[in-house]
Amino acid sequence: MNTLEVAIRRKAYRHDGADIVALAGLDFTVPAGQFACILGPSGCGKTTLLSIIAGLDRAYDGSVRRAAGERRLGMVFQTPRLLPWLSVRENVRLALEPPPRGEGRAEELLREMQLGALIDAFPRQLSGGQQRRVALARAFVSDPDLLLLDEPFQSLDAPTAQHLRELLLTLWARRRPTILFVTHDLREALSLGDRVLFLSAGPGRLVLDLPLDLPRPRGPDSAAVEALRKRLLESYPDLLRGLAASAVAESAA
Amino acid sequence: MPVQSLRGGDVWLRGLSAAGLLALWQAAAGLASAPQLLPGPAAVAAALARLVAGGQLPLDLAITLLRVAASFALALAAGAAIGIAMGRSRRVDALFDLWLVLGLNIPALVIIYLCYLWGGLTEAAAILAVALNKVPNTATILREGARAVDRELLQVADVLHLSAMRRLRQVYLPQLYPYLMAATRSGLSLIWKIVLVAEFVGRSNGVGFRLNLYFQFFDITNILAYSASFIAVVLAVEAWAIRPLERRLTRWRG
Numbered sequence: 001m002n003t004l005e006v007a008i009r010r011k012a013y014r015h016d017g018a019d020i021v022a023l024a025g026l027d028f029t030v031p032a033g034q035f036a037c038i039l040g041p042s043g044c045g046k047t048t049l050l051s052i053i054a055g056l057d058r059a060y061d062g063s064v065r066r067a068a069g070e071r072r073l074g075m076v077f078q079t080p081r082l083l084p085w086l087s088v089r090e091n092v093r094l095a096l097e098p099p100p101r102g103e104g105r106a107e108e109l110l111r112e113m114q115l116g117a118l119i120d121a122f123p124r125q126l127s128g129g130q131q132r133r134v135a136l137a138r139a140f141v142s143d144p145d146l147l148l149l150d151e152p153f154q155s156l157d158a159p160t161a162q163h164l165r166e167l168l169l170t171l172w173a174r175r176r177p178t179i180l181f182v183t184h185d186l187r188e189a190l191s192l193g194d195r196v197l198f199l200s201a202g203p204g205r206l207v208l209d210l211p212l213d214l215p216r217p218r219g220p221d222s223a224a225v226e227a228l229r230k231r232l233l234e235s236y237p238d239l240l241r242g243l244a245a246s247a248v249a250e251s252a253a
Numbered sequence: 254m255p256v257q258s259l260r261g262g263d264v265w266l267r268g269l270s271a272a273g274l275l276a277l278w279q280a281a282a283g284l285a286s287a288p289q290l291l292p293g294p295a296a297v298a299a300a301l302a303r304l305v306a307g308g309q310l311p312l313d314l315a316i317t318l319l320r321v322a323a324s325f326a327l328a329l330a331a332g333a334a335i336g337i338a339m340g341r342s343r344r345v346d347a348l349f350d351l352w353l354v355l356g357l358n359i360p361a362l363v364i365i366y367l368c369y370l371w372g373g374l375t376e377a378a379a380i381l382a383v384a385l386n387k388v389p390n391t392a393t394i395l396r397e398g399a400r401a402v403d404r405e406l407l408q409v410a411d412v413l414h415l416s417a418m419r420r421l422r423q424v425y426l427p428q429l430y431p432y433l434m435a436a437t438r439s440g441l442s443l444i445w446k447i448v449l450v451a452e453f454v455g456r457s458n459g460v461g462f463r464l465n466l467y468f469q470f471f472d473i474t475n476i477l478a479y480s481a482s483f484i485a486v487v488l489a490v491e492a493w494a495i496r497p498l499e500r501r502l503t504r505w506r507g
Binding site: 054055056072073075077079081083084085086087090094095097099122124138142 | 405406408409411412413414415416419423424427505506
């Protein structure tokens with residue numbers, strides 16, 4: 001069963017009277033429960049892609065189909081986007097419908113994520129890493145079937161980012177939501193995903209669809225990830241800059 | 254600790270400033286050629302006590318306050334609705350911007366006269382006239398607020414599929430609170446003044462009516478006594494209603 005079918009023919013922005021094409025000919029499907037990473041150079045339309053899948057952006061040519069009976073969507077943005085006037089608890093409860101009356105799922109999850117002591121704090125009192133943890137809790141609390149994450153751990157120090165990655169994997173392993181994880185960090189993608197979708201530089205197209213069957217857990221600095229990364233960069237030297245479509249056609253041939 | 258002592262010094266300075274004002278008043282009263290031209294603080298306080306005991310001042314004050322409350326509620330609701338609509342849509346803004354500029358620049362007295370002429374010397378006409386004076390100002394402030402609303406936070410509401418009510422109360426309105434508070438502050442100070450004009454032009458009770466009466470009798474003592482009571486009420490509303498409300502709404506800023 002496919003949770004997600006994406007077929008975007010074209011997505012363009014109007015800028016100074018000219019069309020700037022952000023995405024073109026992007027087709028892929030993600031089976032239910034898969035952890036898929038989307039990797040591409042900055043400006044390749046990764047954030048635009050997530051906005052389209054989330055339904056925030058409807059002005060595009062193509063279609064996105066999400067699984068029938070899908071419960072809720074969880075999303076973690078590039079910045080935590082917590083509501084500053086709501087406490088940590090209220091921010092997480094916002095994702096629950098109907099609004100909970102007493103203690104429940106939100107508090108349980110926050111305690112489990114070591115945010116119990118900060119439950120009634122306001123976002124401005126938290127560190128960057130703590131804010132992102134709250135954003136992660138808000139995305140998971142409604143037990144979503146599809147989770148979209150847009151470079152959720154960027155600009156964090158390495159140990160904090162790694163801690164959050166492990167937390168994400170723990171939460172994912174429990175209920176297995178389908179995850180689309182956008183990043184520009186190859187090590188991060190290789191350490192997290194079941195699969196990595198490589199996008200070209202803008203307009204974003206799919207240039208390489210790489211299934212991963214490395215055993216978990218695998219840290220971003222583990223030998224297996226490092227070996228795979230080396231091999232990839234040897235076979236596709238331009239991978240991180242976004243391969244030219246022709247290079248992939250050649251290697252596939 | 255420094256914050257605390259600074260505040261303490263602040264209170265002390267404010268007290269000194271109030272005492273200085275009273276002393277200045279007393280000195281000016283001493284210089285006046287006739288005592289009824291500028292009665293001193295003691296004489297005004299005595300008149301105030303007499304007016305309160307007689308029951309006439311509390312009644313006038315209550316009537317005026319009711320008019321203030323009614324006009325203010327009307328102006329805030331209408332002004333906020335118009336301002337938010339204009340701030341959200343460039344088209345609505347282009348359509349009504351000229352009206353707003355016009356509204357901001359019509360003299361208060363003209364609106365009051367027109368409302369009385371068209372609506373008769375009625376309570377409804379008075380309240381409408383005062384409210385109409387405030388609507389353009391509220392709309393202008395709330396338009397700024399609606400323009401400044403953070404689209405990224407609205408996207409969060411979209412992704413979470415919030416109900417219209419939760420979206421409004423927890424995501425949209427909190428962003429407008431500072432603007433609503435600004436509109437409340439400037440609104441009350443404007444409405445206080447305009448209500449008196451509306452009362453003296455076309456009502457037979459309230460503070461404005463009474464001031465006009467004393468004016469005709471050249472009764473400066475009672476005019477000052479009424480003014481003092483009025484100022485006291487404004488300060489009380491600020492201290493016990495507006496400031497606590499503002500503190501509650503901005504608690505999260507810590």
